[in-house]
Amino acid sequence: MKKFIFSLIVFAVVILFIGSCSQIDDSPKALVNLVLVDTPAKWDSVLVEIEGVDVEVLLEGRETGSQTFYLEYKTGDKKIRVSDLVAGRALIIGRDELPVGKIIGLKVRMGSRHSLYQEKKGYNMPLKKPEDPFVTLETALDLQAGVAFDIILDLDLESSILQTSTDPLSFELDPVFTVILGAGAGEVKGVISPATLKPAIYLIQGIDSISTQVNTSGSYLFRVPKGTYSLYFDPKDSTYNSQRITNVQVDSASITQLELVTFTKKQ
Structure with missing residues (x-):
């Protein structure tokens, strides 16, 4: 009798296991x-x-x-x-x-x-x-x-x-958030000099723009969809000239490395 009860318990456990497996989302x-x-x-x-x-x-x-x-x-x-x-x-x-x-x-x-x-x-x-x-x-x-x-x-x-x-x-x-889909995004990166400046950097396409700043080493980076852009560098310091880069081409899943941007003193 005990063997029969034990067999029923094992059978029930197996059935429950099979049932639970069938509920797994595959x-x-x-x-x-x-x-x-x-x-x-x-x-x-x-x-x-x-x-x-x-x-x-x-x-x-x-x-x-x-x-x-x-x-x-x-x-x-x-x-x-x-x-x-x-x-x-x-x-x-x-x-x-x-x-x-x-x-x-x-x-x-x-x-x-x-x-x-x-x-x-x-x-x-x-x-x-x-x-x-x-x-x-x-x-x-x-x-x-x-x-x-x-x-x-x-x-x-x-x-x-x-x-x-x-x-x-x-x-x-x-x-205010901008959504960028990583699969189609490209990167624009570069460095400014002197690194002690804290300029506002604007990436512009048509009438739209986004901005960023530099880290302590003067590096900056944008992640944006494929397209053609221009960059405007506002030194935020009246003793320096602003800078601009035009016709920057960004491709999907690629890095566009820009040349060093050097701010010059106003005469």
Whole structure:
């Protein structure tokens, strides 16, 4: 009798195991990496809190309807020193395998703790619309099975930080992101001299432009889609002349290395 009961238990366990295996999701997936970079501002240091990103996917085989996947920034402290993400430095703020289909939108979930530092003095930055912490971004990316995709979120601090008063000095944050699809992005990089300058560097295409600054060694980097651009270098110092480079060709998945840009003193 005991052997019979034992046999029934083993049989039940096997059935449960087979049933659980049949529930494993073996549908094709694509790996998505959400990568944060910074288009820095003039401030010494800027910290921004990001909770994660909602990714809206139109699943393959569905003509209507979509599904949203939350890619959380999984860390104890979600405050990010985004002003350090320059000249090639980047931070993955979300990663997951998603079903095959088409990404049709992103929503960045902002936290509530944002601040900047200038000359060793700190300033809190509330969101411009604290009741709506989501930043909606349009994008379109086809996900293919077994392929990893990088989605670069370029946070433009120069445009995102708003000065609300001068006495006392206060600020608020209205996040402005540019979405760059890593698979089709190219890089523009170079170095300025003297490295002690902190110029604003603008990459321009038509009426659109994005800006960045240099790191401590004078290096700068842009990640942008394929196209033809010009660069304008504003020295932010009235004793130096501005500089310009035109007809810069950027190709997909390639690096365009520019010659050294040397700022000259005004006569």
